[in-house]
Amino acid sequence: MRLDKFLKISRIIKRRSVAKEVADKGRIQINGNLAKSSSSVKIGDVLRIQFGNRILEVKVEALHESTKKEDAAKMYTLISENRVENFE
Template sequence: MRLDKFLKVSRLIKRRSVAKEVADQGRIDINGITAKSSSTVKEGDQLTIRYGNRTLVADIVRILDTTKKEDAARMYNIVSEERVQDTNTFTPYD
C-alpha cells in the first residue's frame, strides 16, 4: 500500500493530501530511510513521522484498504512518541 494512503486509512494523518505533503517534505522514514508519498509500506515496517514539535515511531501491524475509526488504531503499534523542544525559542528571562 502507498504510504500516503496508509497514513490516511490508519488515521495517523487525517487527510491524504496532508500525508502526501508531509512525506514529500522528507519528514517520514520507513525503516530508517526517508520515504516519499508513493513509497510502499508493508506489515513489519517501522515508520518515523516528524510532526511540527514531536516525533512518532510506529510499527505497522496490519494493512487494510478501508477501516472504521474504531479499528484504525489496530493497524499500528506506537513504539515511542517524544516532544522536541525548539532551542531557538526566545524567553524573556534569558
C-alpha cells in the same frame, strides 16, 4: 500499500493530501530510510513521522483498504512519541 494511503486509513494523519505533503517534505522515514508519499509500506515496517515538534514512531501491524474508526488503531503499534524542544 502507498505510504500516504496507509497514513490516512490508519488515521495517523486525517487527510491523504496532508500525508502526501508531510512525506514529500522529507519528514517521514520507513525503517530508517527517507520516504516519499508513493513509498510502499509493508507489515513490520517502522515509520518515523515528524509533525512540527512531535516525533512519532509506529510499527505497521496490518494493511486494510478501508477501516472503521475503531479498527484504525489496530493497524499500527505505537513505539514512541517524543516532543522536540526548540533551541533558539
